[in-house]
Amino acid sequence: DAKTTQPNSMESNEEEPVHLPCNHSTISGTDYIHWYRQLPSQGPEYVIHGLTSNVNNRMASLAIAEDRKSSTLILHRATLRDAAVYYCIYAGNNRKLIWGLGTSLAVNP
């Protein structure tokens, strides 16, 4: 199974950067790392994904370790609307994404 490890919870202050870590030591060379976030009573929302190089989009940045065994999702300036559960996942060629418990991010005003 494609398993990732994340801290259960993290806390940040509004307007400050947030670094959400993820370990994925069993990832293979062709597996993309995906990040999603979920607000209460909603379906998860795609945030970003990458393979080897660091990635940036309008929502966040993804920093991938050189050995690809870990990655970090970076929210450059946290807002109250960023409070959510963040999931780090990857899928092998069997097309299955295995979801862990994610990191519950609290943002303080």
Next chain:
Amino acid sequence: SQTIHQWPATLVQPVGSPLSLECTVEGTSNPNLYWYRQAAGRGLQLLFYSVGIGQISSEVPQNLSASRPQDRQFILSSKKLLLSDSGFYLCAWRTGQANTGELFFGEGSRLTVL
């Protein structure tokens, strides 16, 4: 543009009653389709996925079943619900390369079995 809809949004069912949750995708063809369940305070558990019409893969033994009668329709069913079937059910689709395709989720269906 692509959209995904699932219904009903909320339902309360007695133990032993049947279940049917429906999910449809618009604006794409031959999507990979998924049913997930999320129990309170837990992560998403993959229940079923489908790569084509009539092709269903089951991930966990349970009293639920899934069917894909049309390319963009995915149905989750049960003949007799259990208390443990309560949860938040999410349908999702993706297309493109299996490793890179973004997953798009429906609005979710909250099931309470009493």
